[in-house]
Amino acid sequence: MSDFGINEMQEMQKRLQNKYKNIWEPITPENGKNKLLWMIGEIGEVIDIIKKNGDLKACSDTKLRENLIEEMADVLMYYNDVMLCYGISVDELKQSYIKKFEKNMKRW
Incomplete structure (x- = not known):
């Protein structure tokens, strides 16, 4: 399987946003905070899977792992x-x- 990077994700997201442009709120700076809040909600769903089932089970149980990956x-x-x-x-x-990585590499 080839790498799956941000460029590819962004293109897919643009297509998705275009398909639902008459239903979903538009992609604008004014709606950025809403997208952040929705993202936090999804992060909460990831945390719930791990919190309710434990780290190891979330990784090893096939159905839980599928749910974890879908929420990610x-x-x-x-x-x-x-x-x-x-x-x-x-x-x-x-x-x-890269800049943040280099800064963190020198931190401790």
């Missing part, structure tokens, strides 16, 4: 919506990520 995909979908709302490019994210 939801988190990433909203994450990409947030990037789109605020016009954050993949290159900008990459540069910031």
